[in-house]
Amino acid sequence: MIEQVFSYSTEDNTAVEKIIMDENINYIHMIFNKGEGLPEHYSNSNVYMTVIKGVLSIQLDEQEVHEYVRGAILKIPYNTKMNVKNLHDDVLELIVIKAPAPDHFNK
Template sequence: MIEQVFKMNTGNEKTIEKVIQDDNLHFNHMILNKDEGLPEHFSNSNVYMTVLKGVLSIGLNEQEIHQYEAGTILKIPFNTKMNVKNHNEQVLELIVVKAPAPKN
């Protein structure tokens, strides 16, 4: 078999899974319920964030929180302060790709 196969969680419980971590990129899958989120942090690479379902509430650097619905893709530069949350009733599901892969 030439290809590698990876699986992601398909439920609705809080999930933060590192699906692919290699020298080229990091591919992460996240499921967040209402009032769940990530600790505030700085991006350690270029981040490409795809909203699969729900509404993402995100504050970047010092700007106010913006909301993005399913079907939206965000490109967030390296070393940007990120505050990622789900402030809505609907389950939030995200794909987060970091490219190039972070060095740490």
Template sequence: MIEQVFLLAQNNEHMIEKVITDENVNFNHMIFNKNEGLPEHFSNSNVYMTVIRGLVSIGLDEHEIHEYSAGTVLKIPKGIKMNVKNLYDDTLELIVIKAPAPEK
């Protein structure tokens, strides 16, 4: 078998799942319930965030919070202050890809 196979968790529980972490890319799967999210931080690579379900509320740098629904892909450059939250009752599920993989 040439390909590698990775499985994503299928649930509604809060989690940040590091699916692939190698020298090329970081591929993360995240699930947040109401009032959960990531701690405010600066992006350490180019970030490609896909909303799988729910509605993400995201504040970038000093800009106002914007909200994006399922099916939306966001491209966020390296070095941007990020504040990612789920402010709603519906479960928020994200795929977050960092490319190139951040240096350690």
């Protein structure tokens, strides 16, 4: 078999699943319930964030909080301050791709 097959959770339970973490990309599946999210941090690569379900509330650097719904794809540059939250009742589900993989920036 040439291909590798990966899977991710289809439940609505809070999760940060690191699906693919190799030298090329990081592929991460995230699920947050109301009031949950990530600690404020700086992006360690170029981040491509796809909203699969719910409403993403995100503050980047010093700008106001912006909200994005299912189908939105965000491209966030390397070294951007990020504050990712679910401020809504519906479950928030995201796919996050970091490319190149963060190790690229640590060389």
